[in-house]
Amino acid sequence: MEKAIIGKKLGMTQVFDETGIMIPVTVVEAGPMTVVRKKTLERDGYAALVTAFGAAKEDALNQPEAGLFKKAKLSAKKVLKEFKFSDCEKFDIGSDIKCDIFSNGDVVDVSGVSKGHGFAGTIKRWGHSRLKETHGTGPVVRHGGSQGARSTPGRVIKGMKMPGQYGSENVTVQNLKIVKVDLARNVLLIKGAVPGPNGGLVTVKQAVKQ
Secondary structure, three states, X not given: OXXXXXXXXXXXXXXXXXXXXXXXXXXXXXXXXXXXXXXXXXXXXXXXXXXXXXXXXXXXXOHHHHHHHHHHOOOOEEEEEEEOOOOHHHOOOXXXXXXXXXXXXXXXXXXXXXXXXXXXXXXXXXXXXOOOOOOOOOOOOOOOOOOOOOOOOOOOXXXXXXXXXXXXXXXXXXXXXXXXXXXXXXXXXXEOOOOOOOOOEEEEEEOOOO
């Protein structure tokens, strides 16, 4: 992997290209993230960078995290994440990785935790239709209906679309295009929608499949 960064979703807006076509974009505050530790093949068995993002109070850190920042002589950060870059040697401990690691037109995968909707029924969770509301249906128009399948196999089939927890899952949206890199504001404008609520953490990586 050549390019990756931790960011915060700020919201959606729209921009116009040179031909006047409107492009819906998500604004992501991308970095800067600080290199806190370098893992090496000799010591750890693989090469990677441990990076940090977002200011935090030292009281909010646990002992291992506090020790990590103290050893690197860096101020406390909120989020720690590890990246396996192709060339980790070009980064030093304490150096910042900014949004200009990407360029306009790059294709990226964006990962985050989707919005949580709590316990939801089949209509909200799966888009099922209601029953008819004519005489005789009763107060069950939003119910899921029968889940069983005859005496054989005599059980509910795995994967049946039923009520349950909706959202709050790790989601990755692939092959999104970076419309603009704004280093002055430290933001990326990414075409389309990305997972999570406004203010949620996301990870932007170079696309695996393009």
